[in-house]
Amino acid sequence: MLGAERDIIANHVVPGQVRIVFSPVLDLGPNSLNSAAAALCAGEQDPAAFWRYHDSLFQNQGEVYGADRAYFVALAAGLGLDGPAFEACYDGDGARTLAQQLDAARRDAGIVNRPTIDINGQRLIGAQRYSTYAEVIAGLLR
C-alpha cells in the first residue's frame, strides 16, 4: 500500500479521518520474520520510528529479501535509533514472538492474501489505486 499510503496520509490521516495500522504477514521465509521483528524493535524505542523503519523496508524491498542481521542493525543506526537497545531487541524473543502472534491472528481472521487492506471491516485484496481507498473511506464517512 506504500504507493497510495502517502495520499491516504495527506488526504485522510492528517485531517483526522483515518488511522492507519500495520500488521505483519510472515509468508516469505526467515526475513519476513526478521524484518517484522526489526520494525517492531524500532517501534519499541519510538512509535514514530516504527513507521520510519517500515517505510525504509518497503523502499528497499529488493535488499531486504537477502538481508542479514547487519543490514537491519545498520538501518536502525541510520534512523538514529539506540544501537545496543535495538540489537538486544532484535536478538531477543519478544518482537519475534509478537510478530508471529500477529501473523497467527490474521490467519485466524481469514486473511490469507498480501497485501490485504482492511478498512473498518471491508477488505481489499492486493494493492489498489488511491482512488479505490478514497472511495471506500468516503463511503464510511458519510
Next chain:
Amino acid sequence: MKRLPVLAFLLLLLAACTPAMQPDASGSAPTAATVAATGLSATGAATESVATIGIATATAATVPTGTPAPADTSRPESTATAAPTAETDPTYGRNEDGTFYYGAVDAPVTVTDYSDFL
C-alpha cells in the same frame, strides 16, 4: 598695461566663483547607467536572495540521506503523547495488540495494512 593686473584679477575671481560639481538637489538614486555598471540594485539583490533560498530549500528536500536508504521523511512528524487538536494532529502510537498506528486515536476509520515486508 595697468589693465593687465586687473584683468588677471578678474579672471582669477571668475574662476573662484565657478560652481563645483554639486549633487542632485533631489538626492535621487544613482543613474541607471551607474546601477548597470556596478550591478548594485536593492531589488536585484533581494530577488537573488529569494531565489537562493528557494534553491536551497529545494536542494535540501532532495539531499539523499545515506545507505541503507532511510525512511522517506515526508511523513509528518508527531509524538505519541501529543493530543489531537481541532485540526487533528496525527499521532504515533501503539495498539493493545502490539501493532503500531499513525493517526488520530479517535479517527472514525481505521485502515489496517496486512503486508509482508518482503
